[in-house]
Structures are given as C-alpha cells and as structure tokens.
Amino acid sequence: MMPRKRTGKTPAARGRLEPRRLPVQSRGRERTRQILDTTARLLEQVGIDDLTTILIADKLGISVGALYHYYPNKHAILHALGTRWLEEIASALDEIERQDLENFSLHEFLDLAVDRLLCVYKRQRAMLSLAQAFSSIPALRDLDEQHDCFVIQRLMAIFRRLGFSASGNELNRLGRTFHELTHALLLVIVNQHTIRASRTTADLKRMAFALLAPHRKEDLTATAVVEPP
Amino acid sequence: MMPRKRTGKTPAARGRLEPRRLPVQSRGRERTRQILDTTARLLEQVGIDDLTTILIADKLGISVGALYHYYPNKHAILHALGTRWLEEIASALDEIERQDLENFSLHEFLDLAVDRLLCVYKRQRAMLSLAQAFSSIPALRDLDEQHDCFVIQRLMAIFRRLGFSASGNELNRLGRTFHELTHALLLVIVNQHTIRASRTTADLKRMAFALLAPHRKEDLTATAVVEPP
DNA sequence: ATATAAACCGAATGATTATTCGGTTTATAT
DNA sequence: ATATAAACCGAATAATCATTCGGTTTATAT
Numbered sequence: 179m180m181p182r183k184r185t186g187k188t189p190a191a192r193g194r195l196e197p198r199r200l201p202v203q204s205r206g207r208e209r210t211r212q213i214l215d216t217t218a219r220l221l222e223q224v225g226i227d228d229l230t231t232i233l234i235a236d237k238l239g240i241s242v243g244a245l246y247h248y249y250p251n252k253h254a255i256l257h258a259l260g261t262r263w264l265e266e267i268a269s270a271l272d273e274i275e276r277q278d279l280e281n282f283s284l285h286e287f288l289d290l291a292v293d294r295l296l297c298v299y300k301r302q303r304a305m306l307s308l309a310q311a312f313s314s315i316p317a318l319r320d321l322d323e324q325h326d327c328f329v330i331q332r333l334m335a336i337f338r339r340l341g342f343s344a345s346g347n348e349l350n351r352l353g354r355t356f357h358e359l360t361h362a363l364l365l366v367i368v369n370q371h372t373i374r375a376s377r378t379t380a381d382l383k384r385m386a387f388a389l390l391a392p393h394r395k396e397d398l399t400a401t402a403v404v405e406p407p
Numbered sequence: 408m409m410p411r412k413r414t415g416k417t418p419a420a421r422g423r424l425e426p427r428r429l430p431v432q433s434r435g436r437e438r439t440r441q442i443l444d445t446t447a448r449l450l451e452q453v454g455i456d457d458l459t460t461i462l463i464a465d466k467l468g469i470s471v472g473a474l475y476h477y478y479p480n481k482h483a484i485l486h487a488l489g490t491r492w493l494e495e496i497a498s499a500l501d502e503i504e505r506q507d508l509e510n511f512s513l514h515e516f517l518d519l520a521v522d523r524l525l526c527v528y529k530r531q532r533a534m535l536s537l538a539q540a541f542s543s544i545p546a547l548r549d550l551d552e553q554h555d556c557f558v559i560q561r562l563m564a565i566f567r568r569l570g571f572s573a574s575g576n577e578l579n580r581l582g583r584t585f586h587e588l589t590h591a592l593l594l595v596i597v598n599q600h601t602i603r604a605s606r607t608t609a610d611l612k613r614m615a616f617a618l619l620a621p622h623r624k625e626d627l628t629a630t631a632v633v634e635p636p
Numbered sequence: 637a638t639a640t641a642a643a644c645c646g647a648a649t650g651a652t653t654a655t656t657c658g659g660t661t662t663a664t665a666t
Numbered sequence: 667a668t669a670t671a672a673a674c675c676g677a678a679t680a681a682t683c684a685t686t687c688g689g690t691t692t693a694t695a696t
Contacts, residue, residue: 362591
C-alpha cells in the first residue's frame with residue numbers, strides 16, 4: 179500500500195501520530211487547520227484510497243515538505259482528523275449530560291440525543307468516508323476502539339441517570355447496541371433528502387425506544403409486545 | 408496504495424474482475440477455491456491492508472504466477488470473494504421467500520429472517536473484515552451498491568407479501584433501513600459470546616419489529632406508542 | 637510414448653508514493 | 667538593520683507491491 183507500514187526501522191518519526199509541533203507563528207497555526215480541512219475535503223471527494231500527501235499539498239497550494247513540517251507522517255494527519263471528529267461526538271455527549279436527565283422521559287432523551295448527534299454527522303459530512311472506514315484504517319483502529327469504549331462509558335452513565343434497571347454488564351451491552359444502531363442509521367440519514375431523512379430519523383428514534391424502554395420501568399407499559407431480556 | 412489503480416494504460420487485463428478462466432483440470436478448479444479460501448483466511452488474520460498477492464501465494468504454497476493464472480489481478484480475487492458472500496445472502500433471501508409469508512406474523516418473519524441471516528454472518532466470519540470495508544474498497548464499491556439495491560428489492564417484495572401498507576418509495580426506504588439495521592447489528596452479534604449474543608439478537612428483533620410494525624395493520628395494536636409515519 | 641496444453645514458477649519490471657534533506661524565503665525579535 | 671528561527675520548497679530517495687513473462691513441470695488425450 180505504501181512504501182512503509184510496519185517495519186522495524188524508525189528513520190525519524192515513524193510511529194508518531196501527534197502533530198510534529200505546535201506552530202509558533204500564526205501562519206503556521208493556520209496551516210495545521212488548513213491541512214486538516216483540505217484533507218477532509220479531499221477525503222470526501224476522492225476517498226481514502228486516492229488520498230496522497232502530494233495531492234493534499236497541491237490542493238492546499240503548499241509543498242509536501244511543508245506538510246511534513248507540521249505532521250510527522252500521513253497517518254498523523256488522518257489521526258488528527260479522526261480526533262477532531264471524535265471530539266465533536268464527545269462535545270455532543272457533554273451537552274446531553276448537562277441536561278437534567280433524571281427527569282427526562284425516554285422520548286425526550288431520544289429526541290435530544292438523536293437530533294444532537296445528527297447535527298454532528300451533518301456538519302462533519304466530509305468525515306463520513308473516514309468514519310465508515312475508521313476501523314479498517316490501521317492508523318485509526320486504536321483510536322476507534324478507544325473511542326467506542328469512551329462513548330459506551332458515557333452512555334452507561336446516561337442510562338443510569340435515566341433510571342435504567344440493569345447490571346453494569348448489561349448496561350455496557352446496551353450502550354454498544356445503541357451506539358452501533360445510531361451510527362449505522364445516522365450514516366444513512368445524512369445521505370437522504372429531507373423527507374426521507376426525517377422519516378428515517380423517526381424510525382431510528384422508534385427503534386432506539388424499543389431497545390431501551392424495557393430497561394426502564396416508567397416506559398414498560400408503553401411497549402406491551404416486548405419481552406424483557 | 409498499489410503500483411497501479413486507474414491509469415489509462417491497459418497492459419493486459421486491467422479492468423477485468425472475472426476469473427481469468429474456468430480451469431479445465433480438476434486441480435485447477437480446486438485451486439480457484441483454495442485461493443479464495445486462503446484469501447478469506449488471511450483477510451481475517453492480517454486485514455485488508457496487509458493482504459498482498461505474495462502473501463496469498465506463499466500461504467497457499469504456490470507462486471504469484473499461479474495466482475495470476477487464475478485471476479487477472481488482485482481485485483478480481485476480492486471481487487470473487489465479495490460475490491461469494493453476496494451469494495450467501497441471496498441464498499438466505501431465497502429461503503425466506505420460499506416460505507408462506509402471506510400467513511406469517513411479523514414476529515415469525517423476524518425470527519426466521521434474523522436467525523437465517525445470522526447463520527450466514529457466522530459461517531462467513533472470515534469475510535467480516537471484508538464486509539465491513541466493502542464500500543471503502545474501490546474494487547468492491549460497485550458490487551456493494553449493486554448488492555444493496557438487490558437486497559432492498561427483495562425486501563420490498565417480502566414486505567408486500569407480509570401485507571405492508573406503504574408506497575413503493577416508502578417501502579424502499581424501509582428496506583434500506585432494515586438492511587442497514589440488520590447488517591450493523593449482526594456484525595456486533597457475531598463478535599459477542601453466547602449470552603450477550605442471544606440478548607443482542609433479541610434486541611435486534613425487537614428493534615426491527617418497532618421499525619416494521621407501524622406498516623402492518625395486524626401488528627399496529629401491539630405498539631401503541633409509535634406514531635405512523 | 638509423445639504431443640499438446642494446462643498448471644506452475646519466481647526473478648525482473650514498472651508504477652506508485654511516503655518520506656527525507658539540503659537549501660531558500662519569510663517573519664520576528666533585538 | 668540583522669540575526670535567528672520558522673516556514674517552505676521540491677527533486678531525490680527508498681520501499682513496497684501488483685503484474686509480467688520466458689521458461690519448466692505436470693497432466694491428459696491420442
């Protein structure tokens with residue numbers, strides 16, 4: 179795939195994924211952002227496989243040398259991009275956790291959560307082709323797993339505050355299920371037009387409700403059909 | 408990623424994705440299967456990014472030359488593998504469509520469909536890393552889209568036989584939603600242990616029920632909470 | 637037996653691309 | 667002004683792999 183991937187040699191900065199340096203001049207600080215923006219745009223346009231360092235540099239109007247001045251290697255750029263995406267998710271979760279969840283109905287929670295996450299997916303549309311391939315890009319696999327754990331932990335805390343009656347283990351499983359359900363469907367919704375999108379959003383909320391309601395006494399009556407796990 | 412991808416030149420057999428030839432000798436027929444099996448196994452072990460033609464040949468104990476005797480290029484191998492996976496899905500749908508769906512309850516249908524699909528995912532575990540990255544591998548993007556359409560068409564027909572009251576457009580949307588829901592969750596389930604797996608399977612069925620029930624008069628009473636779209 | 641073609645080998649080829657590095661330009665501090 | 671370091675350039679380097687091809691082995695038909 180690339181000249182190198184995982185040899186033992188470490189000529190200079192091989193494993194590093196952090197930005198090479200925090201630029202001191204404002205021009206440089208600007209560049210790190212521009213590099214990420216350009217990469218995101220190209221990712222959307224040409225896909226992960228045709229994304230080369232030269233392409234990024236050309237599109238931005240700088241040289242590859244300048245690129246490597248800020249990031250130690252290509253993976254670091256993708257990693258920074260991934261991190262930026264994950265921070266958006268974290269920020270959405272922050273906002274949700276700032277609410278008075280103890281007094282929320284499940285419907286209120288789902289309206290809030292799904293709508294808020296949908297915003298993130300919409301705003302970061304450029305990152306979607308990254309998000310889709312996240313776990314299949316070696317440079318991002320770790321980040322992805324780490325992120326999943328993080329999200330699930332946060333969801334568990336939220337579920338607790340919503341009054342869920344389930345063991346930690348079961349809550350973890352619920353968190354993962356909710357996470358995967360939401361991720362898969364939001365990816366669909368973002369690519370749909372308004373009418374279809376709104377219907378699928380409603381469907382997503384309905385499915386999430388069916389998933390979570392059995393674990394909350396208050397909502398159990400509403401779904402007579404489900405057998406508790 | 409690779410020496411070549413999409414230049415204008417066509418030295419020999421560039422765009423071809425079909426197997427180079429149907430082998431005449433039994434030894435050769437065996438080989439095409441072995442190549443696919445080995446590739447699938449390696450895909451599971453090392454992932455798509457470290458999968459090289461040399462690795463496949465070595466692992467099988469043949470030369471790269473022999474590999475190219477049967478497949479015109481690496482993509483063709485992945486394509487054949489993808490096709491094999493999609494045929495399994497098609498076969499599962501066939502089996503479902505052979506049932507007397509007109510007289511099935513939604514629960515009966517979901518039990519059948521989810522369990523049957525789960526079998527496919529379990530049996531083809533080696534293909535999961537392929538299935539995950541399906542749409543992000545250029546060689547398979549077309550196949551993937553084509554397959555999605557196919558599955559959705561089949562689902563629409565099934566939904567009709569189940570007595571769904573919805574326009575074709577809405578039925579199509581439902582098909583996609585069901586397809587994505589199922590795919591995402593089955594990928595999770597296959598990697599879970601027995602107890603967790605069975606619980607998540609139950610969750611999946613419950614979510615699918617919540618998705619589909621509003622479109623079927625017979626089941627509407629059971630879910631008072633949902634508002635029809 | 638022997639001719640014919642399939643099956644196979646693997647070193648050589650060629651393309652591609654991440655990364656480096658010696659040198660140039662530009663900004664900032666004194 | 668001028669020294670210092672940041673920011674930048676881009677041709678050259680090095681690695682990796684998909685693919686080719688001339689030749690060898692093996693099977694099958696006559």
